[in-house]
Amino acid sequence: MSKKPKSITKSSKIRFLAFFRQYGAVPYLFKWIVITSVVGVLIGTASAGFLQSLNWVTNYRESHLWIIALLPLAGLAIGLLYHYYGKEVAAGNNLLIDTIHQPKQTIPFKMMPFVYLGTIITHLFGGSAGREGTALQMAGAIADQLSKPFKLSNEERRILIISAIAAGFGSVFGTPLAGAIFAMEFFLIGKLKYDAIFPAFAAAVIADVVTKLWGTPHTHYHIDVVPDMSFANLAYTVIAGVIFGLCAAAFSKGIHFATKAFKKINYPPIRPVVGGVILVVIIYLSGTTKYIGLGIPTIVEAFEHEMPMYSFAIKMALTILTLSAGFKGGEVTPLFFIGATLGSALAFFIPLPVALAAGIGFVAVFAGATNTPIACTLMAIELFGAQCGIYAGIACIVSYLLSGHTGIYGQQVIGEPKHRRYLFYTGKRIDEI
Numbered sequence: 324m325s326k327k328p329k330s331i332t333k334s335s336k337i338r339f340l341a342f343f344r345q346y347g348a349v350p351y352l353f354k355w356i357v358i359t360s361v362v363g364v365l366i367g368t369a370s371a372g373f374l375q376s377l378n379w380v381t382n383y384r385e386s387h388l389w390i391i392a393l394l395p396l397a398g399l400a401i402g403l404l405y406h407y408y409g410k411e412v413a414a415g416n417n418l419l420i421d422t423i424h425q426p427k428q429t430i431p432f433k434m435m436p437f438v439y440l441g442t443i444i445t446h447l448f449g450g451s452a453g454r455e456g457t458a459l460q461m462a463g464a465i466a467d468q469l470s471k472p473f474k475l476s477n478e479e480r481r482i483l484i485i486s487a488i489a490a491g492f493g494s495v496f497g498t499p500l501a502g503a504i505f506a507m508e509f510f511l512i513g514k515l516k517y518d519a520i521f522p523a524f525a526a527a528v529i530a531d532v533v534t535k536l537w538g539t540p541h542t543h544y545h546i547d548v549v550p551d552m553s554f555a556n557l558a559y560t561v562i563a564g565v566i567f568g569l570c571a572a573a574f575s576k577g578i579h580f581a582t583k584a585f586k587k588i589n590y591p592p593i594r595p596v597v598g599g600v601i602l603v604v605i606i607y608l609s610g611t612t613k614y615i616g617l618g619i620p621t622i623v624e625a626f627e628h629e630m631p632m633y634s635f636a637i638k639m640a641l642t643i644l645t646l647s648a649g650f651k652g653g654e655v656t657p658l659f660f661i662g663a664t665l666g667s668a669l670a671f672f673i674p675l676p677v678a679l680a681a682g683i684g685f686v687a688v689f690a691g692a693t694n695t696p697i698a699c700t701l702m703a704i705e706l707f708g709a710q711c712g713i714y715a716g717i718a719c720i721v722s723y724l725l726s727g728h729t730g731i732y733g734q735q736v737i738g739e740p741k742h743r744r745y746l747f748y749t750g751k752r753i754d755e756i
Contacts, residue, residue, distance in 0.1 A: 352521065355482075355521060358469065358483065358486075358522070359486055359525040360529060362466050362469065362483070362490055362526050362529075362530070363490050363527075363528070363529025363530040363533060364529065364530075364533050365465050366461070366462045366465055366466065366491055366494060366526070366530045366533075367490065367494050367530035367531065367533025367536075368534075368537065369435070369461050369462070369465060370458055370461075370462075370490075370534045370539070371533070371534045371537035371539040373442075373454070373458065373461065374454070375539055376439075377442075377443070377446055377617070380443055380446050380447040381446060381616050381617065383447065384446070384448070384612075385612065388612065390447065390448055390449070391448060391449035391606055391612075391615075392603060393448055394448040394449050394450065394602055394603050395596045395597075395599035395600050395603065396599075397445070397447070397448040397450075397595075397599065398595025398596050398598060398599035398648065398649065399592055399593075399595065399596045399599075401441045401444055401595055401649065401650060401651060402592030402593065402594060402596065402649055403592045404437065404440070404441070405437065405441070405591070405649070406591045406592050408433075409434075409437045411431055412431055412433060412434035412438070412460075412464075414734075415438065415460055415651075416732055417732060417733055418430065418460075418463075419460065419463045419484060419488065420510045420734040420736075422467070422480075422481075422484055423485060423510050426477040426480045426481060426484075429468065429470060429471070430463055430464050430467040430484075431464070432465075432468055434460050434464035435460070435461045435464040435465060438460040438461060438651055439457060441651030442454065442457040442651045442652045442653075445645065445651050445652050446616050446617070446652065448599075449602065449603070449606060449612070449616070450602065450616075450650040450652065451602070451614060451615045451618075451641035451644070451645045451657060452616075452617075452642065452645050452646060452652025452653065452654075452656075452657065453642075453652050453653030453655050453658075453659075454652065455495060455496070455653035455656065456651075456653030457651065458491040458492065458494070459487075459488050459491045459492060459653075462488060462491030462530075463484055463487050465487065466483050466484060466487030466490075467480070467484060467487070470483055481516075482519045482522050485507060485510075485516060485522070485523055486506070486522040486525070486527075487506075488505070488509075489502045489503045489505070489506035489507075489522075489523040489526050489527040490502070490526040490527050490529070491530070492505050492527070493526075493527030493528070493531045494527070494530035494531045494534040496541065496702070497531060497534075497535075497705075498531075498705040498706060499527035499528045499531040500524075500527070500701045500704075500705055501702035502523075502527040502530075502531070502698075503520070503523040503524040503526075503528075504695075504698040505695050505698035505702075506523050507519055507520065507523055508694075508695045508697055508698050509693055509694070509698070509732065509735070510732075510734075511738040512694045512730075512736065512737045512738055512739065512741075512753075513737065513739025514738035514739050515697075542622075542623065544622075544682065544685070544706055544707060545626060545678065545707075546626070546676075546678040546679050546708065546710075547676075548679065549676070549710040549711050549714070550676065550679070556675065556714075557717065559673045559674060559675050560675070560683065560714050560717045560718055560721075561717060561721055562673060563669055563673055563680065563683060563684070563687070563718055564683075564717060564718040564719070564721025564722050565721055565725050566665070566669065567662060567665065567666070567684055567687035567688045567690075567718060567721075567722040568691045568722035568724065568725025568726045569726075570635070570639075570661065570665055570688050570691070571687075571688045571691025571692040571722055571726040571729075572691065572692075572726040572727050572729050574654075574658065574661065574688070574692050574731070575692050575726070575730050576729055577639065577643045578643045578646060578647055578654070579754070581643050581644065581647035582646075582647040585598065585647050585649065591649065594648050594649045595649040597648065598645065598648020598649065598650065599648070602615075602641065602644060602645065605641065605644075609637070614634075615641065617657075617660075618660040619656075621634070621638075621660060621664065622659055622660050622663045622664075622685070625664045625666070625667040625681040626663065626667070626677070626678045626681045626682065627677070628677060629668060629670055629671050629677055630664040630667040630668050631668065632665075634664040634665075634668065635661045635662075635668065638657060638660045638661050638664065639657075639661050642657040654692065654731045655689060655693070658689045658693075659685050659688075659689060661688055662684035662685045662686065662687060662688030662689060663684050663685040664681075665684050665688065666680040666681045666682070666685065666687075667680060667681040667684070679711060679714060682706075682711055682715065683703070683711070683714050683719075685703070686699040686702050686715055686718070687719050687721075687722040688722065689702075690719035690720075690722050690723050691722035691723055691726030692730060693730060693731060693732065694723060694735060696716075696719040696720050696722070696723040697719075699719045700715050700719050700720075703716075723741070724741055724742075727741075728741065728756050729753060729756075732753065733752065733753050733754035734753070734754070735753045736752055737750065737752075737753070
């Protein structure tokens with residue numbers, strides 16, 4: 324068999340290299356399609372199992388209310404687990420943020436089972452918490468185990484963690500577009516990491532599809548009336564956004580203050596015991612369970628008719644108490660509850676349709692507390708429809724500006740301050756201000 328002339332072989336190599344110089348995105352896209360497909364399938368499956376577990380424990384608690392009396396003992400179990408075996412993962416979402424900013428050792432895989440168990444126990448026994456924090460931590464712990472097999476650099480590892488967060492957020496709420504932008508937006512205030520845009524979107528979409536393939540339902544919210552644009556309606560939305568921003572700031576500062584107060588108890592496992600006792604007393608005296616757990620039925624109710632003004636305040640207090648004491652879960656679904664019920668109550672004073680006021684409150688309080696106005700605007704469009712997009716966007720931006728340089732994630736770094744007069748904050752973490 325005759326060999327090909329060296330000149331032809333050399334010419335082929337030159338054409339091959341020229342192709343990849345001209346279309347350099349091809350190997351990049353191929354690499355991240357493979358990685359995000361693996362990440363999306365794993366995280367989508369984990370989110371489906373987590374959501375179904377939450378539904379089961381919530382239904383069990385509501386049909387066996389006596390179990391709430393055991394909340395202090397459940398808190399002790401969580402406290403002991405993290406104190407003796409999980410100190411390196413106790414930082415939770417802030418550990419993910421730190422890893423994005425300065426990748427060091429691989430996130431311990433035990434973060435996943437620890438936060439899963441802690442959250443399931445919290446919800447089973449009546450704590451007031453969410454699910455986003457758990458979904459993000461599970462996603463980050465799963466994805467970071469892939470950094471060595473895929474031989475990723477530190478910069479690629481940052482993108483991997485961002486993609487995992489996008490997949491976790493997008494799949495647990497059924498909002499892949501918001502999930503992708505949230506992951507790019509939440510760790511660095513005022514800036515987006517655009518080199519992660521393709522992996523983040525790919526991972527979020529794949530994870531969302533996988534979660535749905537497992538037959539996991541998401542809650543649907545409906546805004547039936549969206550009024551035409553007018554200066555009056557826009558002014559009402561700005562006023563509501565101011566109130567939502569102040570509410571978000573109050574929540575963020577409240578949870579940081581309460582966390583510091585509980586840290587005065589020197590032995591960490593006792594903190595959730597004390598918090599659990601207080602929660603049980605409050606739940607018993609209130610005579611209702613509508614303010615514990617996720618509170619999804621009350622959120623849906625807020626879209627249907629005006630809620631009492633005290634609803635958001637009770638949920639805020641119980642969530643701050645639950646999470647600052649050391650129970651596990653997220654802040655986001657409680658923020659949805661707080662925003663939706665506050666918006667619904669404001670409809671009594673501000674002439675906007677109840678469902679619209681609840682919807683913009685749903686996302687705007689979240690935007691102010693997490694400093695993610697773009698992701699929250701997209702979330703409103705995904706959940707409620709494009710018609711409310713302008714109202715939601717205005718409320719989210721105003722809430723973001725009015726909440727100040729605060730937030731529920733203490734390790735968020737200020738990449739671009741919210742106002743030019745605060746340039747000296749650039750590069751600082753929220754908890755340093």
